[in-house]
Amino acid sequence: QVQLVESGGGLVQPGGSLRLSCTASGVVLEKYMIGWFRQAPGKEREAVSCISDTAGGHSPNYATSVKDRFTISRDSAKNTVYLQMNSLKPEDTGIYYCATLEAMCVATKNSDWGQGTQVTVSS
Secondary structure, eight states: OOOEEEEOOEEEOTTOOEEEEEEESSSOGGGSEEEEEEEOTTSOOEEEEEEOOGGGTTOEEEOTTTTTTEEEEEEGGGTEEEEEEOSOOGGGOEEEEEEEESBTTBOOTTOOBOOOEEEEEOO
C-alpha cells in the first residue's frame, strides 16, 4: 500500500493560483501513474489530471475543464507530484485527492488515496 499525502490547498480568489503537492514515503513515486481527483459538495468525484509513470514517459492528461489552466508535473528528487492550478474559478472548489492508478486517469479498487486537501475559490 502506498501512503500519499497531499498539501497546498487553501482559500484563493477567482483568477488566483495554487500549487498542490502529492508526496509519498517508502516508495519511488515515479514508478506509479498518479492522478489528481476532486470532489465538490454534493457532486461525484471527478478526475482532474494524471501523469504516467517513468515507463510511460511522464505523459500528462487533463480534463477538458482544466486544460490550459492546470499543469501536472513530477519532481523525482523530491518524490513529489505537483498540480499547478492557475486562473482558478469558483467551480474548481472541492477536496483534491491524489491517487495511484492502473490506467490513465482511472481510479480502481486497487488505487491508494491520500487524505485530500481543500481548495476553495471564492471572493
